[in-house]
Amino acid sequence: MMSNTLSLKILFLSLVILTHSLENASAQAAQDTVKTDTLRNKYFPTGIRVGTDIISLVKTRTQDNFSGWEVNGEIDFNRYYFTLEYGKWGRNFNSDSAAYMNDGRYWRAGVDVNFLTKDPDRNVFFLGARYGRSVFSESLSIKLYDPIWGLLVDDFYHSDVNAWWLEITTGLRVKIWKIFWIGYTGRLKFALSSDVTDEMLPHDVPGFGKTDKETTWGFNYYLMIRLPIRKAPPPPAKK
């Protein structure tokens, strides 16, 4: 009898502990679900912004020595924007003794961090970084008279030259009307490397620019449209 009573007590106690454990587990699961939902809500992209660089198009129309275009795309993960830029440019320059021409394609990939997280229109002021890569061909024709060494007439040509570099970026994205946005990206480009080119050094790398300095500046002015993926959560209220 004693033994039965003890067994019942133990069974009752076990049930209580089990029930309590299940309740705790259930509460933890609920908490996890809320967390997951919050994270998803926070980091799932709300839209894709695609655009084109106005400066490249204007330069192509107005400058004889430049031809090019650039498109860009951005997708948001909370305050972080994954950015991809793809373009093409060709240049030709003529001096009294030389003629230079290049043509190539490039891409840049990177992340921008938005610092306007409480803006009701979701305008963006960002700092970011890029990795850039270019494949291009270039040619140089020289007809030069040196007072010591005489006349040199020579042609140099390289094709499929690979070059890569890094960038620190900053800029703005501003909503102008419905899905239409404008914005600019300023770039500090550095750490340029390229394939070994035997007889000629690159003068201009598509996507990077002139190679005569270790760092160079770039500037793009974009006209963009934003294609929504889902309804964006409201920005946090201002305190």
Place this chain on the structure above:
Amino acid sequence: MVKSSAWFLVLFLLTTACLDEPECFNLNNNIIGISFKKLADSSIDTAEFTLIGTIEPPLIFIGDTVSRITLPLNYFVDETTFFFESPDTLRILRLGYVSQAQFVSEDCGEKFVLSTLRVLEHSFDSVRLISDVPSAEGGNTHIEIFQ
């Protein structure tokens, strides 16, 4: 605050973009300095040459008593052979290097960038390479000749 920063960045970028035009003189780095030293104690030596020049193309630069000279490398090719003629001997110094053309700008034209200077052959007692990158101007010593 953000708007002011944005405008400042735009103006700064536009201003700096206008400041990158290169100078157009002394673009080629094809100048080397040669010092003459005594083999015994590495002190500065003077050498009397009736002629100093290149074999191909046949050019004569100087004939003098010198302790240091500055000579141009032929940047159209990848090596230059100098001869040093004194009253009793004729010595040579054949130098190799890499010469690469590079466009500079529409105003300046092109330049030649020389690197990897090396002594291919010589008939002096001893020759030492100090620096393997030739200069755009005289003043630096790239090679020491001991005799």
